[in-house]
Amino acid sequence: MKFIQLFSDVRARPNAYGLNGSFRELVAFVNGCNAATGTDLLHGFSRRMAIRLGWGENLYWALLVANIALPSARVQSLDNLGRQYDERLTAVLFDELLDFLSSAPGERSS
Numbered sequence: 001m002k003f004i005q006l007f008s009d010v011r012a013r014p015n016a017y018g019l020n021g022s023f024r025e026l027v028a029f030v031n032g033c034n035a036a037t038g039t040d041l042l043h044g045f046s047r048r049m050a051i052r053l054g055w056g057e058n059l060y061w062a063l064l065v066a067n068i069a070l071p072s073a074r075v076q077s078l079d080n081l082g083r084q085y086d087e088r089l090t091a092v093l094f095d096e097l098l099d100f101l102s103s104a105p106g107e108r109s110s
Contacts, residue, residue: 003033003041004101011094023089024078027062030097045100065093 010029014021019029034041042061049064050057066075069092070085081089 004098007097023086026090048100065096068092
């Protein structure tokens with residue numbers, strides 16, 4: 001599967017995939033895709049996000065993306081994010097994810 005194509009389509013039409021477009025649902029979808037590849041899909045993504053922030057690599061990738069999207073908020077939990085941030089969070093999620101996958105050999109297809 002070409003994940004760049006899939007994630008581009010999910011970004012444009014989340015409802016076509018049974019998703020409501022919220023950041024939390026999209027994170028769950030991406031995690032499912034990652035699990036389907038035996039975690040190969042996102043290998044190195046947390047590290048890349050951590051480097052951008054100057055933080056530790058042991059943090060959850062979605063939390064790192066949230067902090068890139070909302071730098072002044074210092075997000076410590078995805079549970080504390082309101083729906084008012086979904087548009088910004090999902091834009092940054094897909095920008096970062098698609099950029100990461102585009103730089104990967106073979107577009108991380110499996």
